Amino acid sequence: MTNRTTIQLEINGQTQALEVEPRVTLLDALRDHLQLTGTKKGCDQGQCGACTVHVDGERVLSCLTLAAQAEGRKITTVEGLSGPGGELHPVQAAFLEHDAFQCGYCTPGQIMSAVACIREGHAGSDDEIREYMSGNLCRCGAYPHIVEAIREAAKVMS
Amino acid sequence: MTIVETRSKRGDASDGALGGRLSRVDGPAKITGEATYGLEYHPEGMVYAVLVQSTIASGRVRSIDATAAEAAPGVLLVMTPENALPIKSATDWLETPPSEAPYEPLAREVTFSGQHVAAVIAGTFEQATAAAALLKITYDETKAITSLDDPEAGIGIPIDQMTVEWGDAEAALATAPVRIEGEYRTPREYNVPIEPHGLIAEWKGDTLTVWEPSQWIDGMARTYAEWFGLPFENVRLVSPYIGGGFGSKALPLEHSAVAINAARMLGRPVKLAVTRPQTFTAFGGRPATRQTIALGATREGKLLSIVHRSANETSMKDIFVEPLGSVTSLMYETPNLSSRQNVVRVNTVKPGALRAPGENPSAFGIECAIDELAYKVGIDPLEIRLLNYAEQDPHAKKPWSTRRLREAYAAGAEAFGWSKRHPQPRSMREGNQLIGYGVAAGTYPVRRTPGEALVRILSDGTVEVASSSIDMGQGTYTILAQTAAEAIGVPVDAVRVKLGDSALPRAPVAGGSQLANLMTGAVHKAALAARDELIGLAINDPNSPFRNLQANTLVVEGGQIASPRDAGSGIAIAEVMQRIGRDRIEALRDTLPENLRNEKDHFRNFTTITTMRSPTEGDYSLHSWCVHFVEVRVDEDFGTVRVARMVSALDSGRLYNPKLAESQWKGGIIMGIGQALLEEGTIDSRHGRVMNNNLGDYLVPTNSDIPDLKVISVGIPDTNASVLGGKAVGELAIVGVAPAIANAVFHATGKRIRDMPITLEKLI
Numbered sequence: 076m077t078n079r080t081t082i083q084l085e086i087n088g089q090t091q092a093l094e095v096e097p098r099v100t101l102l103d104a105l106r107d108h109l110q111l112t113g114t115k116k117g118c119d120q121g122q123c124g125a126c127t128v129h130v131d132g133e134r135v136l137s138c139l140t141l142a143a144q145a146e147g148r149k150i151t152t153v154e155g156l157s158g159p160g161g162e163l164h165p166v167q168a169a170f171l172e173h174d175a176f177q178c179g180y181c182t183p184g185q186i187m188s189a190v191a192c193i194r195e196g197h198a199g200s201d202d203e204i205r206e207y208m209s210g211n212l213c214r215c216g217a218y219p220h221i222v223e224a225i226r227e228a229a230k231v232m233s
Numbered sequence: 234m235t236i237v238e239t240r241s242k243r244g245d246a247s248d249g250a251l252g253g254r255l256s257r258v259d260g261p262a263k264i265t266g267e268a269t270y271g272l273e274y275h276p277e278g279m280v281y282a283v284l285v286q287s288t289i290a291s292g293r294v295r296s297i298d299a300t301a302a303e304a305a306p307g308v309l310l311v312m313t314p315e316n317a318l319p320i321k322s323a324t325d326w327l328e329t330p331p332s333e334a335p336y337e338p339l340a341r342e343v344t345f346s347g348q349h350v351a352a353v354i355a356g357t358f359e360q361a362t363a364a365a366a367l368l369k370i371t372y373d374e375t376k377a378i379t380s381l382d383d384p385e386a387g388i389g390i391p392i393d394q395m396t397v398e399w400g401d402a403e404a405a406l407a408t409a410p411v412r413i414e415g416e417y418r419t420p421r422e423y424n425v426p427i428e429p430h431g432l433i434a435e436w437k438g439d440t441l442t443v444w445e446p447s448q449w450i451d452g453m454a455r456t457y458a459e460w461f462g463l464p465f466e467n468v469r470l471v472s473p474y475i476g477g478g479f480g481s482k483a484l485p486l487e488h489s490a491v492a493i494n495a496a497r498m499l500g501r502p503v504k505l506a507v508t509r510p511q512t513f514t515a516f517g518g519r520p521a522t523r524q525t526i527a528l529g530a531t532r533e534g535k536l537l538s539i540v541h542r543s544a545n546e547t548s549m550k551d552i553f554v555e556p557l558g559s560v561t562s563l564m565y566e567t568p569n570l571s572s573r574q575n576v577v578r579v580n581t582v583k584p585g586a587l588r589a590p591g592e593n594p595s596a597f598g599i600e601c602a603i604d605e606l607a608y609k610v611g612i613d614p615l616e617i618r619l620l621n622y623a624e625q626d627p628h629a630k631k632p633w634s635t636r637r638l639r640e641a642y643a644a645g646a647e648a649f650g651w652s653k654r655h656p657q658p659r660s661m662r663e664g665n666q667l668i669g670y671g672v673a674a675g676t677y678p679v680r681r682t683p684g685e686a687l688v689r690i691l692s693d694g695t696v697e698v699a700s701s702s703i704d705m706g707q708g709t710y711t712i713l714a715q716t717a718a719e720a721i722g723v724p725v726d727a728v729r730v731k732l733g734d735s736a737l738p739r740a741p742v743a744g745g746s747q748l749a750n751l752m753t754g755a756v757h758k759a760a761l762a763a764r765d766e767l768i769g770l771a772i773n774d775p776n777s778p779f780r781n782l783q784a785n786t787l788v789v790e791g792g793q794i795a796s797p798r799d800a801g802s803g804i805a806i807a808e809v810m811q812r813i814g815r816d817r818i819e820a821l822r823d824t825l826p827e828n829l830r831n832e833k834d835h836f837r838n839f840t841t842i843t844t845m846r847s848p849t850e851g852d853y854s855l856h857s858w859c860v861h862f863v864e865v866r867v868d869e870d871f872g873t874v875r876v877a878r879m880v881s882a883l884d885s886g887r888l889y890n891p892k893l894a895e896s897q898w899k900g901g902i903i904m905g906i907g908q909a910l911l912e913e914g915t916i917d918s919r920h921g922r923v924m925n926n927n928l929g930d931y932l933v934p935t936n937s938d939i940p941d942l943k944v945i946s947v948g949i950p951d952t953n954a955s956v957l958g959g960k961a962v963g964e965l966a967i968v969g970v971a972p973a974i975a976n977a978v979f980h981a982t983g984k985r986i987r988d989m990p991i992t993l994e995k996l997i
């Protein structure tokens with residue numbers, strides 16, 4: 076299987092062309108082909124959430140998505156979250172303030188999930204946040220601080 | 234090499250001082266995706282390696298047919314023991330001299346299922362993965378011993394160094410008015426850092442660069458140098474960020490040898506990422522353990538004897554000891570004790586360190602047993618702990634440097650509301666939820682290895698700190714910035730910390746919860762030396778603005794130098810540096826004792842653990858302490874257990890940054906909740922395979938498993954333990970969590986579960 080196809084991906088507002096085999100996942104396209112390594116690979120099989128990105132505004136596991144499937148859609152990664160002048164997104168700022176991470180490896184996925192969780196209207200209570208953030212594993216155990224950060228960011232965003 | 238600039242925009246200036254709640258200085262890089270982890274570099278011409286693992290647990294590889302794989306698109310090399318370039322054996326971390334035999338990271342003899350037997354290297358990750366599936370491997374299979382309980386496993390090998398005995402424990406037990414006995418078991422558990430292991434290796438002539446998450450840059454670089462016959466200086470290991478390790482990223486592993494060798498054979502940079510399922514056998518987690526504990530006591534609950542027999546599984550080729558008597562012989566005062574341990578050979582990967590190796594399962598045993606004794610004699614589980622409180626180290630017979638465990642019991646009980654506990658098991662409920670309160674203590678030793686650091690004051694008044702130590706989330710970047718800022722007298726955001734590169738001054742292993750204490754000590758020393766030189770120059774240099782003051786000394790504060798008599802009118806460090814014409818003032822300092830200040834011992838100190846001092850070397854016994862109070866809710870019909878709330882009080886001495894220390898404590902507690910309720914490597918007893926080798930089946934805690942956690946610091950500075958008064962943090966808090974939960978489950982249900990995890994089928 077050496078056939079390569081050229082695809083166009085719109086990532087963080089910029090359209091990029093890349094030539095990949097059809098079997099390349101969106102995650103590997105981001106990390107290996109475009110060197111956008113903010114999106115992390117924790118399992119490559121849809122079980123940890125580290126690879127969470129937004130596709131057309133919804134959270135998606137990029138390890139379970141083929142790059143080709145994302146053609147024509149708007150992809151947002153953690154690199155595209157801060158403002159044009161580098162101002163942190165309220166969720167990012169809250170993660171820093173509440174120390175919602177340690178090693179930082181699950182963090183981009185947590186942040187992308189958190190932004191979506193708030194937008195979906197699932198940050199109404201701590202229990203609801205816990206439930207809707209349970210697809211993102213954190214082995215460092217930052218969960219209580221992630222909940223605090225999302226609770227605070229939700230206030231700022233509303 | 235990574236440079237992290239401190240940013241303390243939020244919060245007030247006092248946050249930057251040592252002991253302040255400064256936000257993580259490496260935080261902005263991590264939340265924006267800028268932080269580059271080991272597997273995220275992209276040297277020109279990089280190709281991809283994929284490992285192939287054995288499908289039998291015991292036997293030998295008869296043949297590997299690589300015809301199809303080699304013909305697959307993009308394949309550059311199928312590596313087997315037959316065609317791999319030879320690698321030398323290396324000195325190990327205990328400084329055991331290497332064997333003459335070559336080191337073979339790909340196995341011919343298979344001793345566990347999931348052992349690496351081949352590797353495929355191809356132009357892309359997808360090509361390598363596809364070709365790896367085409368290898369045809371045949372084996373001569375022999376019968377495997379799959380677990381500690383395998384009838385063929387036997388009782389194992391006694392480890393005499395683990396024996397601790399005083400008094401006559403067996404006799405005292407036989408005559409004790411009250412006796413209890415139980416067997417406590419923990420299963421195979423895995424570290425599961427969310428960043429999987431792996432590396433990128435690149436050769437340029439006879440220099441090697443490796444980008445790889447590492448808890449011990451200098452130790453691993455030494456092994457790589459010896460494997461490939463290079464001088465140490467020719468190996469550069471870069472590891473600026475580590476996506477979690479919990480003990481598993483400290484030692485060199487087979488897959489690293491494979492990738493470095495492949496890069497050498499192909500003359501191209503090679504990236505090898507261990508897949509998530511492969512991580513379950515590419516290195517070992519905590520071995521399965523069992524302990525028998527017999528306690529003899531008076532009718533009032535005062536201990537008369539502890540008899541402890543234990544065993545952990547190890548691999549067929551290596552001996553790994555999980556010290557199961559470490560807490561048993563430390564926590565309580567008893568006139569008689571006997572503790573012995575065996576290791577049992579099983580067809581498994583060599584077990585490894587997982588957060589608090591030894592203390593963790595050891596505390597599970599003794600902290601459940603003491604709880605059982607409390608119920609047997611009819612006193613409160615907290616009271617029995619105070620009744621048997623060890624006023625000095627019962628084993629080493631030395632005074633504690635600090636032991637704020639009594640304060641921890643008091644503070645924790647108060648905050649938890651322990652007095653509301655009804656003493657009878659199964660007596661508290663809400664609807665069909667049985668409510669249980671449980672308590673257990675924990676401890677972790679203070680380990681000490683000398684450190685080294687470079688501190689530089691630059692002409693613009695900023696400060697650089699450099700060390701090959703690492704930050705995997707413990708907060709090294711942050712607390713070292715705080716240490717240097719305070720020692721020199723500059724704002725914390727004027728400090729840049731560089732870590733994670735073997736080209737920087739040496740550091741010992743980030744393990745045993747020792748790094749923060751030893752590195753703050755080294756940075757403090759180097760920073761004071763740099764500041765003293767700055768003051769000396771400011772007093773004596775002919776061009777210094779302070780030249781005419783005739784001062785004996787000057788003060789440095791907030792980045793300004795001033796006369797002590799006239800502290801208000803300072804001059805910025807940058808201006809003084811420019812006036813005296815210096816572009817830098819630099820101090821490289823180590824905390825080695827005089828007798829180790831020679832090249833050989835210096836190298837040994839940072840690349841082996843032979844200079845690490847035990848917690849009882851010296852006049853005191855040095856340990857951190859903690860206690861956990863837990864409320865569980867058990868569904869009476871379904872047997873499901875939830876931790877409803879927890880309060881933990883901990884004595885880690887002085888905290889350099891409470892915000893980050895609290896995070897680490899909570900992380901340990903959460904891992905303990907997982908251990909108590911979820912985590913268990915399940916092994917197929919026919920093929921010896923880890924059946925749940927993925928994150929969907931090996932369950933670690935998720936956000937919804939974790940309630941609010943309250944942590945209370947009861948520590949005071951302990952300068953016998955470390956220069957700046959801190960004790961162990963990272964590994965402490967997991968110790969005691971699982972027994973506290975097991976004790977709470979007993980209180981809720983009246984069922985004593987002695988083997989972890991506490992899953993619903995054990996309760997219904």
Ligand code: FES
Pocket residue numbers: 115116117118119120121122123124125126127136137138139
């Ligand atoms: S890497 Fe995609 S879910 Fe784990």
Ligand code: FES
Pocket residue numbers: 175176177178179180181182212213214215216217427476477706
């Ligand atoms: S911060 Fe390390 S895994 Fe979440």
